[in-house]
Amino acid sequence: MSRRSYDFFGDLEVTVLGDGGRTSRQYHRMYDKFETDTPVDNPDIVIEETTDEVQPEVVLGDPDDHYAWTGTEFVIQNRADFMAVTPGWQHIRVTRGFEPFYTIYPVEFRIRQQRVARQQALIHASGVRLDGQTTLFPAWRGAGKTNTLLSLLREGADFLSDDRLWVGADGTAVGYPLGVNLQPYNVESFPEIELQHETSKDRLRHEVHEYIDARIDNHGSFPETAAGFLNDRYLDDSSRDFTNVSDLYPRAEHIEQATVDNVVFLQAAPNVDTITVEGIATETAMSATSAICNFEWDGRLREYFHAYDSLVDNGSMVAALDTVTEREQEIFRDLFDGVAIYRAQIPRQRDWGEHNLDTAIAEAVKSLDSSRVIQAMN
Structure with a gap:
């Protein structure tokens, strides 16, 4: 069984014990920039792939889709696969076929707890710096976040992240150098890209x-x-294929931290032919961000934590989640109040190159006026 350790920003150390299951493979591919040279002796969290079974004493839900308590572990059963968690969420056992992201969300929640204390929040967005301006692109899945990133990298942009990053109440963004999970439609739109x-x-x-x-x-x-x-x-x-951005566009540099100029919410629009961009109010941005965060991780975490608290003595994970999300909302508001915020409607086309959407999004981003530029003009 392989043993790999990951150090996330100095906030959290995680060790994954695996034998080629989905979780160990995805952590190795997705988090390779955080992998340590040698295994960590006393990690904060251990994730272990297992072939053992669980024997629940109490079950909440259907026979093959439920939450359970074995007397020592909280169990999330998903058909033939499960995740079993010891109280405190410091040791997690998963079967080989269990969905890796369902372990990633609790792990990232621990990082989020550390980050909100430093006035930083996790947002589902890509981020680039092009022509001296830093722009973030929050979006639901399938709205064009990765294609937008690739279009701007082709134009010479540097990058903060493809999928998620940290934003600060002080108007900064902190990069999250994850591998890019390329889909066939990404490759079709950018023929210079070759899946590895x-x-x-x-x-x-x-x-x-x-x-x-x-x-x-x-x-x-x-x-x-x-x-x-x-x-x-x-x-x-x-399993998912993750590719380093620097392997796709070697001239692009990863940015560890930058001051945010613009935030552009991407919205899939199947019935439009061209990309349109309009300014939006802070309240609109707040509503959009809450919906995205809830869909991407908080909704699932809340369900997990409610079940956990009801099955485990002295469980308090729901209260912990509430504390983090409430503070993150304050951070998002502080950020949006200080930058230019927009919404871009993106035609839902599989091949961006064929429909010139790669050029259109690059031109749209280059034409943005950040709040700092507007203030300077006034």
């Missing part, structure tokens, strides 16, 4: 899967539906 695979077998399986997937309708005739099912069942890799 650990083995030639992985590459062949991926290419065959994508070839079939692009040519059948999973919701069409019975033969097509059956072919789609078999394609996903036997050729799709359930």
Whole structure:
């Protein structure tokens, strides 16, 4: 069993014990910039992949989809896979097929607890610095966050992060150098990008899967539906591929910290043909941010923590989450009050290059007037 440790900003040390399951693979690919040279002796959290079973004493939910208590562990059961947590959330056991992000959210929650004490909050956004201006792009999944980042990197931008980063009440943003989880539509839009695979077998399986997937309708005739099912069942890799931004665009530099000039909320708009940008009020930005955070991590954490508190004596995780989210809301408001905030409607097109959306988003960002520029003009 491999042992890898990760040091997150000096705030949290995590050790992952794995034998090639989804969790150990994703941590290694996604968090490689945080991996330590040698394993940490006394980590704050240990995540261990296991083939053992759990024997619940109390179950909340259906037989194969529930929360449970074994007498020593809080269990999140998801069909054939589970996560088992000792009280205090310092030791987590997961089966090989368990969804990795469901362990990442509690881990990042521990980092968030440290960061809010320093007036910083986690936001689901990409961030770049282009022509001397730093712009953040909060968004729901599928709104074009990664394609926006890639479009601006191609234009010579430096980057804070692709998927999530930290923002401060003082108007700063702190980078989060995670690997980019590239999807086929990202690669189609930027032909200079080539997905990296650990083995030639992985590459062949991926290419065959994508070839079939692009040519059948999973919701069409019975033969097509059956072919789609078999394609996903036997050729799709359930693990995610993460690529370092610096490998995609070597000239792009990672920015550890920057002063924010603009915040542009990306919004998918299937019925429009062009990118449009409009200014929005702080309250609109606050509402959008709350919805995004709730969808990305807080909604799931709240459900986990409510179940945990009801099953574990002296459980207080809901109160801890409330403390963090309330403070983060104050931080977001302080940030938005001091920068220019916009909403961009993005056409939902698979190939950005074919529809010139890569050029359009770059031109839109270059034309933004930050609040600091506006103040200087006045």
